[in-house]
Amino acid sequence: MSKPVDLRSDTVTRPGSAMRSAMANAFVGDDVLDEDPTVAELQREAAKCLGLETGLYVPSGSMANQIAILCHTRPGDDVLVGEGSHSYCYESAAGAVLAGVQFSVVGRGGHYSVDEAIAATKETDKYDHIPPTTLAMVENTHNRGGGKVMAPEPFAAIVDACHARDVKVHLDGARLFNAAVASGLEASAWAATADTVSICLSKGLGAPVGSVLCGSADVIRRAHRFRKMLGGGMRQAGIIAAGGLFALRNHVDALADDHRRARAMAEALSVLPGVKLDVASVQTNIVIFDVAGRPPAEVCGQLADDVLVLPFGPQSIRAVTHRDVNDAGVERAIAAFRRALG
Numbered sequence: 001m002s003k004p005v006d007l008r009s010d011t012v013t014r015p016g017s018a019m020r021s022a023m024a025n026a027f028v029g030d031d032v033l034d035e036d037p038t039v040a041e042l043q044r045e046a047a048k049c050l051g052l053e054t055g056l057y058v059p060s061g062s063m064a065n066q067i068a069i070l071c072h073t074r075p076g077d078d079v080l081v082g083e084g085s086h087s088y089c090y091e092s093a094a095g096a097v098l099a100g101v102q103f104s105v106v107g108r109g110g111h112y113s114v115d116e117a118i119a120a121t122k123e124t125d126k127y128d129h130i131p132p133t134t135l136a137m138v139e140n141t142h143n144r145g146g147g148k149v150m151a152p153e154p155f156a157a158i159v160d161a162c163h164a165r166d167v168k169v170h171l172d173g174a175r176l177f178n179a180a181v182a183s184g185l186e187a188s189a190w191a192a193t194a195d196t197v198s199i200c201l202s203k204g205l206g207a208p209v210g211s212v213l214c215g216s217a218d219v220i221r222r223a224h225r226f227r228k229m230l231g232g233g234m235r236q237a238g239i240i241a242a243g244g245l246f247a248l249r250n251h252v253d254a255l256a257d258d259h260r261r262a263r264a265m266a267e268a269l270s271v272l273p274g275v276k277l278d279v280a281s282v283q284t285n286i287v288i289f290d291v292a293g294r295p296p297a298e299v300c301g302q303l304a305d306d307v308l309v310l311p312f313g314p315q316s317i318r319a320v321t322h323r324d325v326n327d328a329g330v331e332r333a334i335a336a337f338r339r340a341l342g
């Protein structure tokens, strides 16, 4: 039997032959000495499509977020995050360890409103009881929130309110292009007003390695030092940056196919008796469904010959579509779901 359809994450994609040949043919140099032309090109193009001044290529989305926290805060500061945000839940407490900040969780389900942001923003008092809020992080789309999109208007309202209070805003845009494609807008509709924005090239865009942190020349200058400090300065990184550049130029529009397939899968799942799922909650490429009282790990095990998915909390399973899964793959997954949960 053929290998199971892998819906564990959109990080499992592998570079195709056109991307590999772009990587093999990339012009490279020592990027620690600022001499890699392909890295420079990727940084320019990423910043341009976000409407920001410049960018910095980094090995991972986690490093991009951590550098952003280091740029915008001092030890002892308070940082606003949405519930389940990547920096708070999945970066091994790096914000506490490396930047020495505390996180305040705001809102429910991943996104938060401008009013919730204002209410959570803390100013220090004269007795120094209160850690000052200096950074708000917004994740769009929200990964744990099921790939949910925050529209540009509520994001802009958060940015304006934060800036009025001297609070910086970092947009964790690991999945920003999913939000853009789902909304029929450019990524710059969100990014242009943020202080820093990170985008991930190795999720839905399908490059093998890397993220780009973008912002003003001033903040990226400081980010450059923190990247060095964290050991993220790389030498002939153009080889991998070329994959990212290829993805940025050629793979954004196809995210719409991932979204269409996720929606089809959600519709098929939602009518199965063993499943609870609100189809309208599936806005991009992430499908989270409740397996109605059965242990999710058991269901995942039962599916594993045909489809790989992951337990997601005590009652749910997460399935993620991506460019290495076509319509036939989604059909096969749906048939397996029907057998296991119908």
Ligand SMILES: *Cc1c(COP(=O)(O)O)cnc(C)c1O
Residues within 6 Å of the ligand: 059, 060, 061, 062, 063, 065, 086, 087, 139, 141, 142, 143, 172, 173, 174, 175, 200, 203, 211
């Ligand atoms: C995956 C992800 C990251 C981290 O990316 P890595 O490259 O795995 O470190 C950060 N933020 C969000 C929202 C993500 O989905």
